[in-house]
Amino acid sequence: MSLGDFSVSDHGITFAKGYRASGLSCGIKRSLRPDLALVVSSLPASAAGLFTTNRVRAAPVDLCEERLREHPSEARGFVVVSGVANALTGPDGLEDSREVIALTERGLGVPEGSVYHAATGVIGPRIPVEKIASHLNGAVASLGADRAASTRAATAILTTDTRTKEAAVSVRLADGTRVRISGMAKGSGMIAPSVGPPHATTLAFLTLDARVTPVGLQRLLAREADRTFNMISVDGDTSTNDTVLAFANGASGGALADDDPALARGVGYVLEHLARSVARDGEGATKLLTVNVHGADDLEEARQAAKAVARSLLVKTALFGADPNVGRIACALGYSGANFDTGDLEVQLVDGHRSWPLIVRGTPAPGLDNGQGHRLHGVLQRLDEVVLDVRLGQGPARATAWGCDLSYGYVQINAQYRT
Amino acid sequence: MSLGDFSVSDHGITFAKGYRASGLSCGIKRSLRPDLALVVSSLPASAAGLFTTNRVRAAPVDLCEERLREHPSEARGFVVVSGVANALTGPDGLEDSREVIALTERGLGVPEGSVYHAATGVIGPRIPVEKIASHLNGAVASLGADRAASTRAATAILTTDTRTKEAAVSVRLADGTRVRISGMAKGSGMIAPSVGPPHATTLAFLTLDARVTPVGLQRLLAREADRTFNMISVDGDTSTNDTVLAFANGASGGALADDDPALARGVGYVLEHLARSVARDGEGATKLLTVNVHGADDLEEARQAAKAVARSLLVKTALFGADPNVGRIACALGYSGANFDTGDLEVQLVDGHRSWPLIVRGTPAPGLDNGQGHRLHGVLQRLDEVVLDVRLGQGPARATAWGCDLSYGYVQINAQYRT
Numbered sequence: 001m002s003l004g005d006f007s008v009s010d011h012g013i014t015f016a017k018g019y020r021a022s023g024l025s026c027g028i029k030r031s032l033r034p035d036l037a038l039v040v041s042s043l044p045a046s047a048a049g050l051f052t053t054n055r056v057r058a059a060p061v062d063l064c065e066e067r068l069r070e071h072p073s074e075a076r077g078f079v080v081v082s083g084v085a086n087a088l089t090g091p092d093g094l095e096d097s098r099e100v101i102a103l104t105e106r107g108l109g110v111p112e113g114s115v116y117h118a119a120t121g122v123i124g125p126r127i128p129v130e131k132i133a134s135h136l137n138g139a140v141a142s143l144g145a146d147r148a149a150s151t152r153a154a155t156a157i158l159t160t161d162t163r164t165k166e167a168a169v170s171v172r173l174a175d176g177t178r179v180r181i182s183g184m185a186k187g188s189g190m191i192a193p194s195v196g197p198p199h200a201t202t203l204a205f206l207t208l209d210a211r212v213t214p215v216g217l218q219r220l221l222a223r224e225a226d227r228t229f230n231m232i233s234v235d236g237d238t239s240t241n242d243t244v245l246a247f248a249n250g251a252s253g254g255a256l257a258d259d260d261p262a263l264a265r266g267v268g269y270v271l272e273h274l275a276r277s278v279a280r281d282g283e284g285a286t287k288l289l290t291v292n293v294h295g296a297d298d299l300e301e302a303r304q305a306a307k308a309v310a311r312s313l314l315v316k317t318a319l320f321g322a323d324p325n326v327g328r329i330a331c332a333l334g335y336s337g338a339n340f341d342t343g344d345l346e347v348q349l350v351d352g353h354r355s356w357p358l359i360v361r362g363t364p365a366p367g368l369d370n371g372q373g374h375r376l377h378g379v380l381q382r383l384d385e386v387v388l389d390v391r392l393g394q395g396p397a398r399a400t401a402w403g404c405d406l407s408y409g410y411v412q413i414n415a416q417y418r419t
Numbered sequence: 420m421s422l423g424d425f426s427v428s429d430h431g432i433t434f435a436k437g438y439r440a441s442g443l444s445c446g447i448k449r450s451l452r453p454d455l456a457l458v459v460s461s462l463p464a465s466a467a468g469l470f471t472t473n474r475v476r477a478a479p480v481d482l483c484e485e486r487l488r489e490h491p492s493e494a495r496g497f498v499v500v501s502g503v504a505n506a507l508t509g510p511d512g513l514e515d516s517r518e519v520i521a522l523t524e525r526g527l528g529v530p531e532g533s534v535y536h537a538a539t540g541v542i543g544p545r546i547p548v549e550k551i552a553s554h555l556n557g558a559v560a561s562l563g564a565d566r567a568a569s570t571r572a573a574t575a576i577l578t579t580d581t582r583t584k585e586a587a588v589s590v591r592l593a594d595g596t597r598v599r600i601s602g603m604a605k606g607s608g609m610i611a612p613s614v615g616p617p618h619a620t621t622l623a624f625l626t627l628d629a630r631v632t633p634v635g636l637q638r639l640l641a642r643e644a645d646r647t648f649n650m651i652s653v654d655g656d657t658s659t660n661d662t663v664l665a666f667a668n669g670a671s672g673g674a675l676a677d678d679d680p681a682l683a684r685g686v687g688y689v690l691e692h693l694a695r696s697v698a699r700d701g702e703g704a705t706k707l708l709t710v711n712v713h714g715a716d717d718l719e720e721a722r723q724a725a726k727a728v729a730r731s732l733l734v735k736t737a738l739f740g741a742d743p744n745v746g747r748i749a750c751a752l753g754y755s756g757a758n759f760d761t762g763d764l765e766v767q768l769v770d771g772h773r774s775w776p777l778i779v780r781g782t783p784a785p786g787l788d789n790g791q792g793h794r795l796h797g798v799l800q801r802l803d804e805v806v807l808d809v810r811l812g813q814g815p816a817r818a819t820a821w822g823c824d825l826s827y828g829y830v831q832i833n834a835q836y837r838t
Contacts, residue, residue, distance in 0.1 A: 317833035334475030
């Protein structure tokens with residue numbers, strides 16, 4: 001897809017110039033699915049990151065923050081482990097992660113302090129450093145810049161995900177330079193929007209070949225993640241390991257692009273694409289839910305209202321049952337904290353170019369209890385993305401949140417005793 | 420059970436002197452299960468109430484507040500309708516509820532402004548006033564003060580509940596007067612603790628034969644509900660219809676009891692018993708979850724921490740699967756907003772007089788990954804009430820929250836398209 005100077009690629013994390021990736025199994029997952037991913041930049045890169053607000057933080061999160069403080073413009077790569085979170089592991093866990101990073105830095109022959117680290121999986125167990133150590137040479141040897149290498153890395157960071165999540169675009173900057181932005185993410189459960197300052201949810205990694213300072217990259221990442229990753233919810237549980245990490249290695253050349261709106265647009269596109277992919281692949285999900293709120297008094301209330309609907313268990317189960325249960329939508333808006341008069345409330349179901357009224361001036365649309373309700377039941381059954389347009393009143397603010405339905409599959413995935 | 424001057428009865432809402440109750444089917448529920456409940460006081464009573472903080476409020480909630488403002492010491496009864504919520508019904512809904520109240524006042528021959536009203540059920544449809552009108556005489560004629568009449572009323576307020584929820588105690592006050600406090604509640608879904616000032620969750624009704632002023636009753640109710648009904652969660656959705664209503668008709672005689680600690684203890688017992696019953700009967704629930712948090716810096720943080728664990732979907736599904744997944748407990752505590760150091764965290768599973776360590780100084784108890792984990796899996800399978808004791812640190816504050824597990828049944832109940 002090309003939109004003027006904005007081209008979307010089906011490539012993954014190595015679309016940006018100067019990056020290579022690999023992914024393989026080192027035996028952490030008993031299923032022997034891939035569980036070790038490595039991404040490397042051929043040039044020192046500016047780095048930026050957003051991390052969980054959970055007070056119980058995984059060791060890799062602490063080490064990423066340490067690196068960002070000390071070496072924000074010398075990033076050379078990151079190593080991701082899936083299967084164990086390395087959270088709730090105390091000082092031993094911190095030592096384990098330091099060892100994984102040191103092994104990676106030595107394996108790549110890059111300076112100390114230049115490799116970042118993330119993990120995802122079961123909370124509690126320690127990370128098996130020996131398994132990682134014995135497979136790091138293989139991960140380094142199999143690094144590649146092609147599409148298949150991207151996919152191997154994107155596969156190796158998954159846990160309960162059912163599919164890889166990748167995105168890539170190229171954009172032309174104000175000075176004519178064409179830069180590439182690529183990304184991959186994982187996330188299926190333990191996913192919630194935050195109520196605090198901008199921060200990451202789930203794992204997402206961005207590679208840019210633009211020239212950006214660490215400070216500019218951090219600002220850009222925070223702003224765009226707040227509008228995308230902070231607006232998705234699967235189960236309302238904010239993880240101990242949430243990490244959004246971005247590298248910009250300048251391989252495209254050109255002028256410093258910190259404030260280039262085209263770059264912001266590209267980063268925003270990649271983050272939104274990845275965030276939607278995470279919501280769509282929520283544990284057990286059969287439908288993506290997009291909630292657009294308009295007419296709120298301010299941005300914060302628009303965000304609260306959209307999130308409340310997207311995370312309501314009663315809305316999510318109704319969606320799974322294809323039930324046009326407008327009362328549950330109104331109820332969630334009512335407790336969201338957003339200010340509105342019930343009599344002003346308008347809600348529509350949007351299906352491509354058609355839209356169906358659900359709530360009109362604060363009461364259910366006519367016929368929802370009988371014929372029209374059955375028609376909408378059929379529409380909801382058919383859609384795999386359900387879009388709700390909510391108008392709270394005449395205020396200037398709008399926001400979008402993403403979620404998914406709640407199915408038997410969610411209970412099954414999370415209730416199984418880990419034998 | 421008798422504890423000195425504190426006696427628990429197995430009676431329901433008519434245990435307190437001077438109250439009669441009835442319950443019958445007026446045809447709102449297609450199942451023809453009872454859906455109209457009436458409770459009457461033979462003397463004018465002081466009234467107090469707590470109502471939902473949801474901005475989308477059902478009509479009966481507005482009318483209760485109006486009555487409390489205008490006639491707080493002349494309450495004579497309340498009429499409860501189950502099957503329709505009369506929410507999202509605009510001005511028509513308000514007129515419908517006014518009509519139901521007026522019909523009840525005329526049927527009972529009591530003054531205008533003395534009857535209160537609550538409703539629960541589907542949001543959106545209007546309340547069928549004619550069906551109620553044609554059965555009100557029957558409801559008045561069948562009023563009784565015996566155990567069976569209590570149960571009929573307690574049955575007629577249910578929706579997806581699987582059992583009635585009743586409680587009653589008698590206590591001796593400081594002046595020697597023995598007073599009775601009785602209650603009934605309903606609630607199974609759309610249940611969440613509030614984040615605002617004290618308010619009600621679900622429907623609960625208390626009758627007292629003590630002499631209490633409306634102001635004293637309101638203060639007592641707010642304080643005890645904040646510790647009980649505001650600490651339960653089933654699905655995190657705060658309803659449009661939440662109501663806790665209390666009457667005190669003075670039929671016991673004796674001195675004014677506004678500040679009598681024995682009365683507060685009795686009201687607290689009845690509210691806690693009802694709140695736990697609601698959590699235990701959460702939609703699809705197989706286990707009651709009680710979370711005790713100790714050692715928090717202040718009460719608000721203790722409450723947040725306890726609630727976060729009780730409402731975490733990942734903890735709830737692990738509980739359903741009898742999985743001693745301590746990482747999910749730590750994760751929920753971590754995002755609760757409570758301040759603590761991970762290294763200080765202690766969590767125990769309490770089983771009667773035994774307790775099992777789950778988290779010790781911030782890391783999983785030894786053996787949880789193998790033998791001990793299997794033993795705890797067996798313990799969790801056996802228990803129908805799971806008690807978690809959490810110590811955050813050395814702070815002075817403690818709080819308790821109640822919840823339940825999340826099962827396939829919850830999804831089934833809430834995903835069914837209402838045909």
